[in-house]
Amino acid sequence: xxxxxxxxxxxxxxxxxxxxxxxxxxxxxxxxxxxxxxxxxxxxxxxxxxxxxxxxxxxxxxxxxxxxxxxxxxxxxxxxxxxxxxxxxxxxxxxxxxxxxxxxxxxxxxxxxxxxxxxxxxxxxxxxxxxxxxxxxxxxxxxxxxxxxxxxxxxxxxxxxxxxxxxxxxxxxxxxxxxxxxxxxxxxxxxxxxxxxxxxxxxxxxxxxxxxxxxxxxxxxxxxxxxxxxxxxxxxxxxxxxxxxxxxxxxxxxxxxxxxxxxxxxxxxxxxxxxxxxxxxxxxxxxxxxxxxxxxxxxxxxxxxxxxxxxxxxxxxxxxxxxxxxxxxxxxxxxxxxxxxxxxxxxxxxxxxxxxxxxxxxxxxxxxxxxxxxxxxxxxxxxxxxxxxxxxxxxxxxxxxxxxxxxxxxxxxxxxxxxx
Amino acid sequence: xxxxxxxxxxxxxxxxxxxxxxxxxxxxxxxxxxxxxxxxxxxxxxxxxxxxxxxxxxxxxxxxxxxxxxxxxxxxxxxxxxxxxxxxxxxxxxxxxxxxxxxxxxxxxxxxxxxxxxxxxxxxxxxxxxxxxxxxxxxxxxxxxxxxxxxxxxxxxxxxxxxxxxxxxxxxxxxxxxxxxxxxxxxxxxxxxxxxxxxxxxxxxxxxxxxxxxxxxxxxxxxxxxxxxxxxxxxxxxxxxxxxxxxxxxxxxxxxxxxxxxxxxxxxxxxxxxxxxxxxxxxxxxxxxxxxxxxxxxxxxxxxxxxxxxxxxxxxxxxxxxxxxxxxxxxxxxxxxxxxxxxxxxxxxxxxxxxxxxxxxxxxxxxxxxxxxxxxxxxxxxxxxxxxxxxxxxxxxxxxxxxxxxx
Numbered sequence: 001x002x003x004x005x006x007x008x009x010x011x012x013x014x015x016x017x018x019x020x021x022x023x024x025x026x027x028x029x030x031x032x033x034x035x036x037x038x039x040x041x042x043x044x045x046x047x048x049x050x051x052x053x054x055x056x057x058x059x060x061x062x063x064x065x066x067x068x069x070x071x072x073x074x075x076x077x078x079x080x081x082x083x084x085x086x087x088x089x090x091x092x093x094x095x096x097x098x099x100x101x102x103x104x105x106x107x108x109x110x111x112x113x114x115x116x117x118x119x120x121x122x123x124x125x126x127x128x129x130x131x132x133x134x135x136x137x138x139x140x141x142x143x144x145x146x147x148x149x150x151x152x153x154x155x156x157x158x159x160x161x162x163x164x165x166x167x168x169x170x171x172x173x174x175x176x177x178x179x180x181x182x183x184x185x186x187x188x189x190x191x192x193x194x195x196x197x198x199x200x201x202x203x204x205x206x207x208x209x210x211x212x213x214x215x216x217x218x219x220x221x222x223x224x225x226x227x228x229x230x231x232x233x234x235x236x237x238x239x240x241x242x243x244x245x246x247x248x249x250x251x252x253x254x255x256x257x258x259x260x261x262x263x264x265x266x267x268x269x270x271x272x273x274x275x276x277x278x279x280x281x282x283x284x285x286x287x288x289x290x291x292x293x294x295x296x297x298x299x300x301x302x303x304x305x306x307x308x309x310x311x312x313x314x315x316x317x318x319x320x321x322x323x324x325x326x327x328x329x330x331x332x333x334x335x336x337x338x339x340x341x342x343x344x345x346x347x348x349x350x351x352x353x354x355x356x357x358x359x360x361x362x363x364x365x366x367x368x369x370x371x372x373x374x375x376x377x378x379x380x381x382x383x384x385x386x387x388x389x390x391x392x393x394x395x396x397x398x399x400x401x402x403x404x405x406x407x408x409x410x411x412x413x414x415x416x417x418x419x420x
Numbered sequence: 421x422x423x424x425x426x427x428x429x430x431x432x433x434x435x436x437x438x439x440x441x442x443x444x445x446x447x448x449x450x451x452x453x454x455x456x457x458x459x460x461x462x463x464x465x466x467x468x469x470x471x472x473x474x475x476x477x478x479x480x481x482x483x484x485x486x487x488x489x490x491x492x493x494x495x496x497x498x499x500x501x502x503x504x505x506x507x508x509x510x511x512x513x514x515x516x517x518x519x520x521x522x523x524x525x526x527x528x529x530x531x532x533x534x535x536x537x538x539x540x541x542x543x544x545x546x547x548x549x550x551x552x553x554x555x556x557x558x559x560x561x562x563x564x565x566x567x568x569x570x571x572x573x574x575x576x577x578x579x580x581x582x583x584x585x586x587x588x589x590x591x592x593x594x595x596x597x598x599x600x601x602x603x604x605x606x607x608x609x610x611x612x613x614x615x616x617x618x619x620x621x622x623x624x625x626x627x628x629x630x631x632x633x634x635x636x637x638x639x640x641x642x643x644x645x646x647x648x649x650x651x652x653x654x655x656x657x658x659x660x661x662x663x664x665x666x667x668x669x670x671x672x673x674x675x676x677x678x679x680x681x682x683x684x685x686x687x688x689x690x691x692x693x694x695x696x697x698x699x700x701x702x703x704x705x706x707x708x709x710x711x712x713x714x715x716x717x718x719x720x721x722x723x724x725x726x727x728x729x730x731x732x733x734x735x736x737x738x739x740x741x742x743x744x745x746x747x748x749x750x751x752x753x754x755x756x757x758x759x760x761x762x763x764x765x766x767x768x769x770x771x772x773x774x775x776x777x778x779x780x781x782x783x784x785x786x787x788x789x790x791x792x793x794x795x796x797x798x799x800x801x802x803x804x805x806x807x808x809x810x811x812x813x814x815x816x817x818x819x820x821x822x823x824x825x826x827x
Contacts, residue, residue: 096499096506098725109725111503134724137503230735 007066008128009090009113010137017047017056018070025075026054030091031122039123039162042115045069046081046089055081064122090124099129099160112136114159127165130158189215193222196231209235217246220255229258237263241270248322249275250295250403253282282397290374291367293407294388294397297321300328303337303355307348314345323400325384329358336364336387336395364389367396375404426641435567436628437483437642439711440621441475441649442570445656446708447527447678448520448770449615450701453657454681456608457664458673460600462593464612465661469594471616472654474810477803478781479646481788482622486629487639488797493626493780494723496787506723509779514743516776517620517716519769521751524712526762527705529755530679534698540756547752550710554730554744566711572703573656575696580659582693585666594658607771610817614774616653617810622780624715627722636797663693677762713747775818781811 009031016024026047032055034043044057045064056078062070071078083089090113099108111133114126128136132155135141148155196208196219208216208231220228220243232240232255244252244267256264256279264283268276278296285291299317301310310327318324327345329338338358348357363377364387378386378401385398456464482493489496498506525543532542599605625646634642664681667673667688675681678701686694714730717740721728727737734741754760785807788799799807 096502098495098499109498111725129725134503134507138507234735 005065006114006116006125008133008136009095009115010133011066012064012069013091015069017045018068019075019078020062020070020072021074023075025049025056025071025073025078028069029053030089033088033090033094033124036121036123039118039125041118041124042090042122047078053081053083054078058121094127099127099165108160124162126159126161128157128159131155132157189218190222192219196223196227213242213246216243221247221251225254225258228255232267233259233263237266238270241267244279245271245275248295249278249282249297250293250397253279253292254287257283257287285367288371288407289367290365290369290371290386290388290399291396293371293374293403294367294399295322295403296397297323298328298385298387298395298398299324299326300330300334300336300395301354303329303331303353303358305354306350307345307352307354307357308350310345310354311350314342323385323398326398327354328387328395328398329354330395334395335393336362336389338362339387362387364393365399366390371404371407374399375408378404435645436625436632436634437479437645437647437649438570438652439566439649440479440625440628441646441653442573443624443704443708443711444616444618444621444653445573445704446520446524446615446712447530447701447705448523448773449657450527450660450704451523451678451681452608452611452615452770453660454664454668454678455675456612457661458668458675458681458684460605460608461665461669462590462662463598463600464605464608465590465594465658465665466597467609467612468654468658468661471613472650474613474806475617475653476647476650477806478617478622478784478810479625479650480643481784481799481803481807482626483629483634483642483646484639484797485784485788485794486626487634487642488636488794490630490635492630492719492722493623493784493787494719496793497783498723498725500787500790500793501783503724509783510720510723512776512779513619513623514716514720516769516772517712518747518751519765519772520618520620521709521713521716521747522754522765523769524705524709525752525755526765527678527701528709530677530762531682531698531702531705534679534682535695535702543752543755546706546709547748550706550713551745551748553710554714555741566707569703569707570652573652573700575700575703576656576659576663579693579696579700580663580666582690582696583663583666583688585662590662590665606817606820610774610814611770613810613814613817614772614777615770616657617777618773619776619780620712620715620719622784623719624711627715627718639797663697667693709748709751713744713751716747717741717743774814778811778814778818781807781814785811 012028013030015028017026017028019025026049028045029048030046031042032044032046033040042058044055045061047054047056056071056073060071060073062072083092088094094113095110097110099110108129110127110129112128113124114128115122116125117123118125132141135144135155145155192211192215208219211219220231223231232244235243244255247255256267259267268280271279281296282291282294285294297320299314299321301313305313314324314327325342327340327342328336329340331337338355338360339362340354340358344357363381363383365374365377367388367390369388374386377383378399383401385400387398388396390396485491485493485496491499494506494510497509525546528546529539529543532546533539629642664675668675668681668684671688673684673688675684679698682694682697682701718728720726720743721737721740724739726739728740729737732740754765755762785799785804788794789804791798
């Protein structure tokens with residue numbers, strides 16, 4: 001079958017369609033859309049020749065891409081078409097329409113439609129609601145891109161995935177986002193983050209406000225740093241503090257470090273003292289070092305604690321802490337002397353002491369260690385977390401593998417968006 | 421329906437029509453009427469009757485489209501004709517409205533100077549005032565105040581009476597058409613229609629009707645609002661032409677702007693007539709200077725699919741806020757350039773309005789005759805005839821104007 005990689009609808013409108021002899025069978029006027037699984041798909045291409053319209057069914061299309069569109073049919077066999085109200089035509093019915101959210105507020109307009117080859121079909125994967133779409137329709141996308149390059153600026157892609165739009169039916173007046181606000185909370189935080197990063201800034205902030213604090217905190221961690229700062233900045237300090245408090249201290253410190261100093265201070269004042277101190281401690285490290293990546297929430301017990309007691313304590317402590325795979329053993333001066341894993345702990349004799357099962361050959365890093373070095377160590381020794389100590393060997397915090405991965409690979413929401 | 425209930429509906433719907441019609445008598449409008457009176461006496465008065473009819477027809481169409489479709493004019497153009505046409509139409513209207521905004525500030529500067537305030541103080545203050553209103557988001561309250569401020573336009577009536585016109589002459593010339601084939605006459609003629617029926621008003625009115633939530637059922641009341649507003653506009657225009665015709669034309673004083681008219685009135689019709697004239701101008705200029713850029717930013721964003729609204733911030737609705745800010749900043753800065761050709765700016769902006777109008781009318785006519793949009797509320801034959809005639813006359817007049825420029 002005919003397809004191709006991906007293209008925008010505006011790139012094929014008015015393009016000639018060739019028949020097997022190489023004659024022009026007509027120029028693309030529109031495409032008809034039908035329900036498909038999982039996404040709506042093109043069922044036929046409507047072409048214009050002279051003043052007449054003709055329909056070429058998708059099965060009759062040979063090649064379909066930005067450069068060339070052709071059909072297997074000879075010109076004489078192509079069936080005439082007259083525009084019907086009951087057909088759904090992409091250019092006529094979808095382009096330029098408004099996308100509204102569940103509450104009927106105006107959001108954006110469909111500037112273009114993105115198509116992609118999937119299983120031999122051409123499916124609608126997203127709508128372009130950004131400046132790029134407008135410029136493309138005006139035929140000056142390339143030129144504008146070049147112009148912006150002179151200023152080292154880039155034009156963002158602004159697409160809404162079809163997954164978030166209502167199923168299509170003929171006689172559309174507006175298109176609605178399918179994910180009504182009240183349903184958003186039920187999604188995975190990473191998915192919420194993806195939606196928030198795709199809709200307009202204002203709409204994103206709205207969605208965010210309706211989330212419960214816990215979900216909000218998780219979704220916030222998944223967003224790009226600028227986006228995080230925007231959203232937190234738009235909230236009043238007290239609201240923001242509630243959400244920040246829910247986040248692990250390292251993530252909280254990352255968010256706060258992107259805010260204007262004034263706002264960050266104000267928010268910290270609203271956060272419980274102990275937690276605020278933890279965050280502040282992290283704030284003074286450079287962002288791309290172990291200090292900037294680490295969290296100061298970890299589990300540490302004295303060496304003479306019995307396994308049985310350790311498990312009891314663990315059950316309580318593990319509730320508020322993100323990474324629980326390692327138990328660190330520290331002396332009375334908080335100097336790190338050993339580590340054991342959750343697995344070792346569970347397998348050990350209940351009466352034994354922690355000092356008996358702990359590993360003393362430790363890999364540690366200092367807060368100044370570069371993030372790439374941290375990543376190398378974690379990868380080389382297959383660790384889930386790496387302890388950070390100061391020059392005296394005092395345990396300051398741990399760098400966990402998920403934070404390192406986020407640093408090496410951009411967060412999912414960001415990556416997806418770039419791909420589309 | 422009881423009379424009382426009908427009355428309540430009218431009260432709830434009233435506003436868009438009257439306000440639109442009154443902002444229409446802006447600085448450029450008053451200048452055009454003054455010049456028409458001063459240069460051609462009462463001989464252009466007759467044009468006000470067909471103009472009023474055309475104005476009612478056009479405004480009624482805009483209000484009807486708003487009530488029936490629930491969408492603004494820019495929305496409809498975008499959805500029916502695509503982004504390309506919309507984009508270039510918006511670019512053209514943006515330039516026109518930038519000229520119009522500058523004209524409002526020119527009027528404001530001029531009236532301030534007549535009333536003894538330096539323009540280098542008045543213009544920045546005026547610009548900041550109108551900018552803050554929107555940025556601080558109190559526009560809705562402001563619109564209510566404005567409905568009352570519309571009453572200030574009545575000052576032109578005593579101003580005309582003080583000029584002691586020959587009322588029988590006025591009456592005759594109002595109903596008896598005449599025409600002169602001179603470039604000045606034709607330009608003034610186009611200016612008169614162009615200033616009375618402006619392109620941007622149609623966008624503003626339709627959006628205002630949509631925003632007020634007026635539906636098909638209450639549409640009859642909105643129609644009253646529109647007709648009343650149109651009469652009000654042209655009655656004010658009538659008295660301005662009469663005031664200037666009775667004094668300046670008789671005395672052979674040639675003027676080129678509204679403030680010259682205000683100043684020139686003093687020795688002939690008395691100081692009060694002159695001051696009243698200036699107050700009317702100041703009022704008209706400042707209110708139009710706030711609503712015109714706002715309306716422009718609104719409908720451009722409407723058409724392009726950008727966030728818009730007075731309660732949004734620069735971050736939420738950057739295009740809207742920047743368009744609005746740019747129009748006010750540049751519009752007022754032009755006026756502050758020493759030796760800027762203020763009169764030419766005011767004048768030319770009216771003529772460009774006249775040239776742009778047919779395009780907007782053609783879009784309106786084609787939209788309002790689409791059954792899928794308007795259903796039973798499509799234009800009647802009479803309406804179509806009047807609206808098409810208006811469009812064709814505007815095109816013809818503009819053509820004639822261009823020819824007279826070269827002959």
